[in-house]
Amino acid sequence: MDFLALTDFNLVARHGGFGRAARESGRPKATLSRRVADLESALDLRLFERGARTLKLTEEGRALYERTSVLLTELDETAAQIASGGGAPRGRLRVSAPLLFSQAAMGKLAAGFALKYRDVHLEITTEDRPVDMVEEGYDLVIRVNPDPDARLVGRIFLRDRLVVVASPALARPKGAAAAPAVVRAGGAAASHSSWEVAAASGRRRIAVEPVLRLSSLFMVRDAVRAGVGTAQLPLSLVAHDLSAGRLVHWGDVEGPEIALWVLYPSRRLLSPRVSAFLDFLKEAFPAGTPDELASFID
16 A cells, blocks of 8 residues: 555545645645545555545545544654653643543543653543634543544544443343333433344344433433333443343444544644543553443443
């Protein structure tokens, strides 16, 4: 694979278009277009859907972007860290993280980081809303399946998936019968009358009737433990319950995986404290699996 073509593909994907990528990078638009076309030809894949005024990643293009942007970013991080001279991390470090990840793991992660880097003053803000990192003064943002943003770079550090679980005491529905369901208020599952799942026996559609709506997935899990109904939950959140037999697995939810990204404004000249936090996440989640996140959950 042509490394330069791959780099240019990531540049266009991150900026959302050839023109904007050319303006931001100072590279000729025609060169970027030709290199991306060469990469598509070499892979025999269409990476972008091209409209009259729009450019959108295809499913294959997004998968390539997610995986290769991580590698390219790590190369730049390594070079920046070497160039910085490896100074000791110190100063204020502000991080924005989503609610569920913060509830599950951030307390222990923050404590471990604070014990290791006592000269860094770590501040974690928990929120699911989009934030402007520059305007609001954040050094890092952790988000789930973020859209490409020309102003930010980053990488996936953790992957999870949704599973349908229930108490062993709850009978699985037969035929067209609906199962009682516990849903997160405002979540996608709350608006559907049935869920498509993949199990060892094959794909099937489960009719559901919401009987309880809750604002926190931890609350949803606890209600499912009590036998109120079935629910869609991240595997990491219920891994211990499945292993202990407190919950049973009805199948995996069809759809994209849950990818947690750590994002920051620039890959150039990373401060030692930002590099230290990125390395700390790598150490905490070396394989990036749901089981590694489950180990943080009581």
